[in-house]
Amino acid sequence: MNMDTAKLIKAAVPEAEGRNARILSQNVSDHKDPNFLSQDFPRQPPRLYITAESDDFDAVTIAEWQAEGFDVQYLPMGNGGDEYLKKLKGLKGNETTTFETFGIVAYGDAAAMCLQHYHIMDNNPDFKIKLLIAYYPTAIPDPKGRFPNNISALVHLIGGEDVDVTVQSQMVGIQGKRRTSRRTIQPGMGTGGLLRLAYPSYTYQAQPGFAEHDLDEYDAISADLAWSRSLAAARRAFGLTVDLEYVWEQNVQGKFLSRSLDTTMSSYTTHKSPHVTYIPTLTGGIGADELEEFYSQYFGNPKSLKLTLVSRTIGADRIVDEIHVRFKHTQEMPWILPGVPATQKRVQILVVSIVTMRGGKLYHEHVYWDQASVLLQIGALDPNAIPESAKKLGIEKLPVVGSAAASRVLKGWDPEQEGEADNDLIPGWNDEGEGGDEAGNGLDGQSLNGKAAGQKSAEKSETDQGN
Template sequence: MSIDAANLIKAAVPEAEGRNVRIISQNVSDHRDPNFLSKDFPRQPPKLYLTAESDEFDAITIAEWQAEGFDVEYLPMGNGGDEYLQKLRGLRGNEMGSFETFGIVAYGDAAAMCLEHYHVMDNNPDFKLKLLIAYYPTAIPDPKGHFPSNISALVHLIAGEDVGVTKQSQMIGIQGKRRTTHKTIQPGIGTGGLLRLAYPGYTYQAQPGFAEHDLDEYDTICADLAWSRSLAAARKAFGQTVDLEQIWEENLQGKFFTHSLNPTMASYTTHRSPHVTYIPTLTGGIGADELQEFYSQYFGNPKSLKLTLLSRTIGADRIVDEIHVRFKHTQEMPWILPGVPATQKRVQVLVVSIVTMRGGKLYHEHVYWDQASVLFQIGALDPDVIPEAARKIGIKKLPIVGSAAASRVLKGWDPEQEGEADNDLISGWHDGEGKSEEG
């Protein structure tokens, strides 16, 4: 979308013609920033180029970016070299308006070339490239150097893989000597794989190609984790805000409160096969037909069921709820106590629900809780009754608790008890309580 700023000003303020004026915004000072214009200003979808070595690319990945509201175009690397660099230079051509920007998601050798090219500040002179995501590049810029601050960069690397590291000094208009060494990518910090680089980078225990659905190297866990990070980076770079909470609330209303399947089923994606798993019992459904059957025939709940939301965390493509659940077990509940007839016992338990979204709809949901606590509360599990196999290894009491865990978190921090934990199950913890420090 091209905007003729001069004519806009002339029409709005005729007396300004012939004078020097400056365009300002209530949001930000830089007119190149995607947030410069009002949120109500009509916009085109952000332009996103996917680029890799092959002539064709993974159709699922392209469709997923499109479902998230991006105008996606595939740019094959071809023979690489100067021919490919010319393609990259052409992306900032005159067909883009003054206010339009774009992003690049690159893979393999193409990712290496994009990183090397845009690491040089002069190669993005008009600041139209806002985002550069590199998947398993075969070479990376100096991890101790600086990447241009006007580009949001994100790099996904393979732990244990050898990559080229390019060091090149540069000043505005001047490029210094270029030196490339080879290093092995070490695993990142903790389980998250975060690396301490000059630009955001993460490592994955996978093979190059792990994010491409049409390759044998595709790894669901690593691909989904990288996708979440990539989508968050893209949303931030282009100033996008997406309301994931509303569609999730509609799903919950239909399941637990209105008992209407229409809003529940309408909240699931049709782009991919959705699934729901209640992890401790492995109940739920895969695909729209199974979910329809599960929620219509096997998700009955007693009228006493009450849900209390304790916390909600919302990311770029997922929602995590911490919920206090209480009910009187007056009927069979196949999702939490399948095959167990009504016991008339009262139960309260903490439930964690992790919902992943695709294109603004629910893709999958994993629900977790402490099943031992539930069985304890209905009288199906006694911590003092020890199986013979457990006795042989020295267990004298099963380390489980009942409703206390859920009730304490619901009530919050108690100054008299100094928190929820009491360590009653840890042998020796309370020995010597009440003694002075000197004693």
């Protein structure tokens, strides 16, 4: 279609006739940015290279990246050195796309070489590499030196391990002398602790190889944590969005509302063996067959069951729900009260559900709640009935609460009470004085009776000075 720009301007702005004019776009987009197209526009999957020392690699990891929508190719490191660097320089993105960008997920010595190579600006002249994820590299670049801003970098390190740290100029066109030193990676705060480096880095209490399913060093907890972080980094780098909430809502609808077994089972992954565990009772199922049996025969719920979503947190591959659940116990409910006949009691509790996804489907679900509160509400637990063994420990009443915990959270904070907590179970909290625990359980290591303890300390100090 031909467009007469002059006539268009004259019709829109008559007073502009005879004057120079130019058309400015209000939505300024860079066509070189792969995100300038709408999310619904047909795209080829982004290219992802996995690279390590061996000639082949963990098939499970490759399949998981493919299931998340990436075009995966494996690049063996070979003998390393200049030959490997030449391979890195020859990498290309998906040639069927307009934007030939790509990402790298590297392991061990290959990770060390990739980190060092792409830390230098000159080594990504065409801005083709957008993502670099390194698992347990044997060497890392300057902890104070950032990666070029066109590269999203993420490093998974082993706590307590020694690595080579190389410092070299990052300036364009300047290849300064390398200075290498040997340092120990601090363990951080438990598995998956965040390190304070210039580039995103986490440390794990595991062994090199913890993320490879076919190795003896594989560690499921560390691998899952690292996977979640890696997947989030990859999606950010390539501007990918995945609607995890839809398939989770489908699962909830099938289990609790429509009570449709087909709807429920269709939400689980077939890529891996799914499992569901209701933690307080250890009920649920492992694998599709067990889950189908469990939900078809052992997941009955009374019509009075009502769910209220209190909060929802969505990550790259996880959804965490905080749910208010209430019901009248008019029938057996094997998932929450297995082996307990109907008591006709009303129950309300808070349930936390942590769902993990793989390839856009449910992989596993862990469900938590306060079982002592449930037993208290149905009359199966008496907080005042203390066994002799507990009395010998000085326990006068079981520290459990009933429906109050769930009802207060559902109603929200009471401005007069400034929150849901009332500390009624803490001895001395509601006494008129400054009562507390003389054993000293506060954060300061002193008595919980803060003011009284401070006064005693001050009095003792004055006495010492007087002496």
